[in-house]
Amino acid sequence: MADVTFTVDGKKLMAPAGTLLIDACRKAGIEIPAFCYYPGLSLQAACRMCVVRQEKVPKLQTACTTTVAEGQVFVTESPEIAQARKATIQLLLGNHPLDCPVCDAGGECELQDMTFKYGAGESLYVEAKQHREEQQWSPAVYFDRPRCILCYRCVRMCGEGMDVYALGIQNRGVTSVIAPNGGDHLDCEQCGMCIDACPVGALTSGSYRYKTRPWEMNHVSTVCTHCGDGCKVTLGVKQSNDGTEIVRADNRDKSGINGDFLCAKGRFGFDFVESSERLTKPLVRNAAGKLEPTTWEHALRVAGTKLKEIRDNQSGKTGGGDAIGVIGSNRTTNEENYLLQKFARTVLGTNNIDHDRSTDYVSFVQALAGHEGKIATLRETASAPAILLIGGNPTEEHPLLAWNLRTNVRLNHARLYVVNHETIKLERQAKAAQGVPPNGYKDVTTLLDQQQSEFAKAVMAEDSLLIIFGQEFRGAQLKSLVAWGLNRGNVRFAYLGDHSNSRGAADMGLLPDLLPGYVPVGEAGAFAQEYSGLPVKAGKSQAQIFDAAREGKLGALLVVGANPAKRAGVDPANLNGAFVIVLDLFPTETTALADVVFPAASLYEKTGTVTNTFGDVQLVKKAADHAGTKPDFEILVRLAGSMGVDVKTLVPFGKGGAVGDFGQSRGAQAGEADRHAVWLTANGLEPKVSPFDPLAVLDEIERLVPAYKLDRLNLFAGNDVSTEPGFVPVSAIASAGSEMIAPAHDGLFTSGELGRHSAYLSELNQYESRELAETAAD
Amino acid sequence: MSPKESNTETMSIFSPQLSARFDVLVAKYPVKRSALIPMLLYAQDEIGYLSDAVIAEVAERIGITQLDVRNVATYYSMLRFKPAGKFNIQVCTNISCMLRGAYELYERFQDELHIGHKGVTSDGVFSLEEVECIGVCCWAPAIQVNYAFHDELTPNDVPKIISEYKSKANGSVKNA
Amino acid sequence: MPRLVSHPDEVKIVTKRFGMGAANIDKYMELGGYESLKKCIAEGPEWVINEMKSSGLRGRGGAGFPTGLKWSFVPKQSAKPKYVLVNGDESEPGTCKDHLIFLHDPHAVIEGTMIAGLAIGAKTGFIYLRGEYRYLLEITEKAVADAYEKGILGKNVLGSDFEFNVITQSGAGAYEVGEESALMESLEGKRGVPRIKPPFPAVVGLYGGPTVINNAETIASVPHVISMGGAAYAAVGSERNGGTRLFGLSGHVERPGIYELPMGYNLKKMIYEVGGGVRGGRKLKAVVPGGSSTPVLLPEEIENLGMDFDQVGKAGSMLGSGGVVVIDDQTCMVEFALRTISFYAHESCGWCIPCREGTDWLKKSLTRFHAGFGTEKDIDNIQYLAENMMGRTFCPLGDAAAMPTIGFVKKFRKEFEDHLNGKPCPFAKHVELAVV
Ligand SMILES: Cc1cc2nc3c(=O)[nH]c(=O)nc-3n(C[C@H](O)[C@H](O)[C@H](O)COP(=O)(O)O)c2cc1C
Numbered sequence A: 001m002a003d004v005t006f007t008v009d010g011k012k013l014m015a016p017a018g019t020l021l022i023d024a025c026r027k028a029g030i031e032i033p034a035f036c037y038y039p040g041l042s043l044q045a046a047c048r049m050c051v052v053r054q055e056k057v058p059k060l061q062t063a064c065t066t067t068v069a070e071g072q073v074f075v076t077e078s079p080e081i082a083q084a085r086k087a088t089i090q091l092l093l094g095n096h097p098l099d100c101p102v103c104d105a106g107g108e109c110e111l112q113d114m115t116f117k118y119g120a121g122e123s124l125y126v127e128a129k130q131h132r133e134e135q136q137w138s139p140a141v142y143f144d145r146p147r148c149i150l151c152y153r154c155v156r157m158c159g160e161g162m163d164v165y166a167l168g169i170q171n172r173g174v175t176s177v178i179a180p181n182g183g184d185h186l187d188c189e190q191c192g193m194c195i196d197a198c199p200v201g202a203l204t205s206g207s208y209r210y211k212t213r214p215w216e217m218n219h220v221s222t223v224c225t226h227c228g229d230g231c232k233v234t235l236g237v238k239q240s241n242d243g244t245e246i247v248r249a250d251n252r253d254k255s256g257i258n259g260d261f262l263c264a265k266g267r268f269g270f271d272f273v274e275s276s277e278r279l280t281k282p283l284v285r286n287a288a289g290k291l292e293p294t295t296w297e298h299a300l301r302v303a304g305t306k307l308k309e310i311r312d313n314q315s316g317k318t319g320g321g322d323a324i325g326v327i328g329s330n331r332t333t334n335e336e337n338y339l340l341q342k343f344a345r346t347v348l349g350t351n352n353i354d355h356d357r358s359t360d361y362v363s364f365v366q367a368l369a370g371h372e373g374k375i376a377t378l379r380e381t382a383s384a385p386a387i388l389l390i391g392g393n394p395t396e397e398h399p400l401l402a403w404n405l406r407t408n409v410r411l412n413h414a415r416l417y418v419v420n421h422e423t424i425k426l427e428r429q430a431k432a433a434q435g436v437p438p439n440g441y442k443d444v445t446t447l448l449d450q451q452q453s454e455f456a457k458a459v460m461a462e463d464s465l466l467i468i469f470g471q472e473f474r475g476a477q478l479k480s481l482v483a484w485g486l487n488r489g490n491v492r493f494a495y496l497g498d499h500s501n502s503r504g505a506a507d508m509g510l511l512p513d514l515l516p517g518y519v520p521v522g523e524a525g526a527f528a529q530e531y532s533g534l535p536v537k538a539g540k541s542q543a544q545i546f547d548a549a550r551e552g553k554l555g556a557l558l559v560v561g562a563n564p565a566k567r568a569g570v571d572p573a574n575l576n577g578a579f580v581i582v583l584d585l586f587p588t589e590t591t592a593l594a595d596v597v598f599p600a601a602s603l604y605e606k607t608g609t610v611t612n613t614f615g616d617v618q619l620v621k622k623a624a625d626h627a628g629t630k631p632d633f634e635i636l637v638r639l640a641g642s643m644g645v646d647v648k649t650l651v652p653f654g655k656g657g658a659v660g661d662f663g664q665s666r667g668a669q670a671g672e673a674d675r676h677a678v679w680l681t682a683n684g685l686e687p688k689v690s691p692f693d694p695l696a697v698l699d700e701i702e703r704l705v706p707a708y709k710l711d712r713l714n715l716f717a718g719n720d721v722s723t724e725p726g727f728v729p730v731s732a733i734a735s736a737g738s739e740m741i742a743p744a745h746d747g748l749f750t751s752g753e754l755g756r757h758s759a760y761l762s763e764l765n766q767y768e769s770r771e772l773a774e775t776a777a778d
Numbered sequence B: 001m002s003p004k005e006s007n008t009e010t011m012s013i014f015s016p017q018l019s020a021r022f023d024v025l026v027a028k029y030p031v032k033r034s035a036l037i038p039m040l041l042y043a044q045d046e047i048g049y050l051s052d053a054v055i056a057e058v059a060e061r062i063g064i065t066q067l068d069v070r071n072v073a074t075y076y077s078m079l080r081f082k083p084a085g086k087f088n089i090q091v092c093t094n095i096s097c098m099l100r101g102a103y104e105l106y107e108r109f110q111d112e113l114h115i116g117h118k119g120v121t122s123d124g125v126f127s128l129e130e131v132e133c134i135g136v137c138c139w140a141p142a143i144q145v146n147y148a149f150h151d152e153l154t155p156n157d158v159p160k161i162i163s164e165y166k167s168k169a170n171g172s173v174k175n176a
Numbered sequence C: 001m002p003r004l005v006s007h008p009d010e011v012k013i014v015t016k017r018f019g020m021g022a023a024n025i026d027k028y029m030e031l032g033g034y035e036s037l038k039k040c041i042a043e044g045p046e047w048v049i050n051e052m053k054s055s056g057l058r059g060r061g062g063a064g065f066p067t068g069l070k071w072s073f074v075p076k077q078s079a080k081p082k083y084v085l086v087n088g089d090e091s092e093p094g095t096c097k098d099h100l101i102f103l104h105d106p107h108a109v110i111e112g113t114m115i116a117g118l119a120i121g122a123k124t125g126f127i128y129l130r131g132e133y134r135y136l137l138e139i140t141e142k143a144v145a146d147a148y149e150k151g152i153l154g155k156n157v158l159g160s161d162f163e164f165n166v167i168t169q170s171g172a173g174a175y176e177v178g179e180e181s182a183l184m185e186s187l188e189g190k191r192g193v194p195r196i197k198p199p200f201p202a203v204v205g206l207y208g209g210p211t212v213i214n215n216a217e218t219i220a221s222v223p224h225v226i227s228m229g230g231a232a233y234a235a236v237g238s239e240r241n242g243g244t245r246l247f248g249l250s251g252h253v254e255r256p257g258i259y260e261l262p263m264g265y266n267l268k269k270m271i272y273e274v275g276g277g278v279r280g281g282r283k284l285k286a287v288v289p290g291g292s293s294t295p296v297l298l299p300e301e302i303e304n305l306g307m308d309f310d311q312v313g314k315a316g317s318m319l320g321s322g323g324v325v326v327i328d329d330q331t332c333m334v335e336f337a338l339r340t341i342s343f344y345a346h347e348s349c350g351w352c353i354p355c356r357e358g359t360d361w362l363k364k365s366l367t368r369f370h371a372g373f374g375t376e377k378d379i380d381n382i383q384y385l386a387e388n389m390m391g392r393t394f395c396p397l398g399d400a401a402a403m404p405t406i407g408f409v410k411k412f413r414k415e416f417e418d419h420l421n422g423k424p425c426p427f428a429k430h431v432e433l434a435v436v
């Protein structure tokens, strides 16, 4: 809509006609108080805090419902308005407990702030306050009725925002009360969004309540470690006996890619970090065959010596780089993944590197090769006018995407089309839905092309499409879908993968045949020059590594943050004595097979970047410390060190050896200058002083992987920056290995190993399955 | 959760007549949900109060959640969630009635029935309620027994009213 | 059965068929019923709206908005169906006029609804009755069924190509549902919480369609306006207040009842001549002129007060629903104030803070105050609270609670002071006020 000019407190403001006054003011830095108003949710005008005076209008108007029009004149602060707000607060406080010091929301309470601002400190009310016992509605949600100010944010958040409708309002007048759908308990997705939305201490979080005061915590914004959406999560951390402890996870500043949203896993699933089962000491298998705690030095020496020995033993059948296998992680940072493959390829001398492939990003990237600007960011899912969702179940597996799609439909009237072999919840938002048999996804494009159904006609009538597809698509089928879309034009894609850095694992080359950026090992280009000793032959995949072990051809196996023994069902006997080194947070089926185990830090205890399944890169900030553990990055660097490697070749820290003169005579092309140092200087970046600084590797990633030319200003400001995967030369396409994909399909309360060790998630999982069992029994 | 889909043929807890009436009601309005409030009232008339079973079936018939039904039902003061007496005596004490002796009337009912506000006699025949204006102010003071009005009353009329209804109850007349 | 009364000063227009068995459709038609509808079908919508405008008929639900003007706000073209909605929620204490209309002349409501529908281009009308009026609902439903049978309602109304349907609906006990947008919510099967305005019902109303909502008395007046002609109807009333009104005299008056008197009729005369004066020859202490939400008037304020929207407004109160509550000198005004505010506390929908918390707080303060535990400061606090509710609430219910309260404190401060410091209520009749 066209812009209009209006006056607020003497200032001329401009905004599109029809903008809500409260939004227009907030944008201009004029804060208007409100309890019930919540951007993006339906309007209430119930709290009456946002009252303002509009010229020529007899009554005070609510800024949350007034839309701006040309020439209007408003006053938002005056004695009259202050009095109105003060009286409203006085009325609220009449029945509201005044025990802020013991309230869970003390220090983070909008009512407290307003009271402070409008000075309603003196109590006019002498009647006894209504006391009521607090109620536990679920393991996640507690309700303290007298604190509730009936702003209805939770009800709308749950209904409109989550499409769950688990909260209602019962009774009327002063007996009105927020009520859960189960009578005395909540049967819902346990997302905790109601807690986030609550402006006071009425709804509190089972995982956090009464643990500490908000001002006693440090609040660190980082990226959630669970699913492939990558929400920004704020961790509240406190000093503890063994480092710093994460006391809370929430969505405090709402500045992330996830806007207002955070799901149960992000909010409650942080406690695996404090699990008593965490590994905190390196373990080495002793003579008696038992894993025994030891020092870092000893463990590193044992592991390093063994790796070196096997690598350097060129004679035996279990010798040389080819006798070593490396398996990386879907949850470690890009820098760690990059470092791991570099370590494998340049130090161990092997391309036998892989990861637990839950998503066929390789095929995806290959399908898009040569086509730029075809990949959709996660943010676009909240604004695209037409979306075709084929396969997948975002509500369960990609909660933020589901939120974005719902919000997009609700606020922008986006048209959502759903194709699935099951009934998925998002069909409630869909303009049209089309069922297919479980093996019928391959026929979807034909079905659309034929335009025989209303569904196909509607989809084909769209000018532009955002095609989001699930892991039902792999290999040739995926490629044909993408080809179909590319052929249509004005189509962008998103591919739904499993874990917090599955995309990063593939992007960073945890693949036997592809280097970072999906560069084939056989046509290594710049990598060939930089990676000394890079084997040119494609290595073994995870399955092939275990095949080799079965045949007695595997000398050593290095596993970082993965549990192949469980996921790939490895029989210990089949390892045939291969030397196994594992870096992990917890004892797993794989650590049980290990000869050396290193206790690793979680994503919440390190710095780096991760890439979500949409290719958005975000900064991971170290929030906590867990005594005894180290980030995988540091462990790998030290492991290399223990093998006698000059770690500078692995992590380009400090000033380079050769001082590049940038001269044409010698120049970078001559291969003698420290390319990294040259690049750093050329890009005005500082050399890193520590070999454990992942950012040194980020510099290298940026330098070598064209897709990761990151907007650092934005990245370090805590924003998501997108990457572009369509850079692989079409000529270079190798086999994708799509037959190796095994999706994890984690749901709302599961998250692989991490989920198993999160007491809260396990509790929520149990609670909800009990609910389901009960409902099914009716 | 989404409105529960009916996967089992559940038997109605309502009489065939009322069921039939409900079938007509849900088809009567441009939007099914408009039938909700009258349905709740009629269900209460038959069952006596809005039991969990009533709420579940009404939700099912309209296709909304039980929570939604409760949200609405708890708003309206004529709807109740506990059984009342067979004859629910509602005494208006609002201003017009108050000025003409409604409290004396109400007290007399309390004395005669030995129950107070929202009380039910032990034989379950009567319940008593002090209510807001029932729209008979010009013929005050007035009461409503179930849906029947009695107006221009004095406390001395109370015994007669009570015995009249008592005999109806004995004659096993279902809800008057 | 509500007793009918009469007085020579009455001008029987709306009540003219009362007591004549007009609930029976044949009787109704014999008495000239549905003739106005015929005329309107012949003359067309434009003409109807003009007649309504010239009649000076103002809404009888309380706010007194000119009916013809309201109808003219409905857009001619609309993608969604338009509706007429008859407000028979009648719940304002002191008000029971619509009760008699539904009892004695339900077809007048149906006929008025149809005329309104014709005027705005609606095909469906809803008649919403408060849940307590079950027997009136049954009478009305019967009337509707009869009208269908006679071909008056349905596809070809009276043989014309005008189609109109009437659907009846019952509430279930909620005063707030009388507010027009809350009524629509309730009719849609929801909690009776009012809607944000704008949009106004004339543009976005019931089921999202343009809707005219009128009080039952307003609607029942329509056929008479048509049959008399707008100008003749207007002439019966006072300036800018056309026609007659059903005044409900209640409280301490000798002959309570519903009287149809011309707009602008003198209030003092209404009490003393029509109503036969204060019961038992007592002295008049105060009058609530238009239902419990209208500020109380003192005897000296009613001397020359003509009962129409403008004059009562000028006197600092409101004509409201026309329910005149007469209060004698033996009444405790603190108790009266308490009973009034208890009602609003009970009926507040709870949506907005000032009304939800304010009514509760006022009720609690007044309860304590009346029980003799009040302090000087309470009187000011009560006034402060009420004044801070005024104009700040989501819908007018907050005002309806605050306005009379302010009036009671201002005009009867002395009586409040008489309750201070544990003094027993000077008018105590019963030990303790039971509180709903
Ligand atoms: C709290 C509240 C209660 C109301 N109750 C009624 C009512 O019971 N009956 C009624 O006709 N109007 C009632 N009204 C007025 C209606 O909102 C509306 O103005 C009226 O029905 C319009 O009809 P009219 O123009 O014919 O008066 C009430 C208004 C408010 C704010």
Ligand code: SF4
Pocket (backbone or CB within 6 Å): A140, A141, A157, A158, A159, A162, A164, A166, A167, A186, A188, A189, A190, A191, A192, A193, A194, A195
């Ligand atoms: S936890 Fe989530 S789904 Fe449950 S009530 Fe709160 S917002 Fe709704």
Ligand code: FES
Pocket (backbone or CB within 6 Å): B092, B093, B094, B095, B096, B097, B098, B132, B133, B134, B135, B136, B137, B140, B142, C093, C094, C095
């Ligand atoms: S005051 Fe009792 S019926 Fe109106």
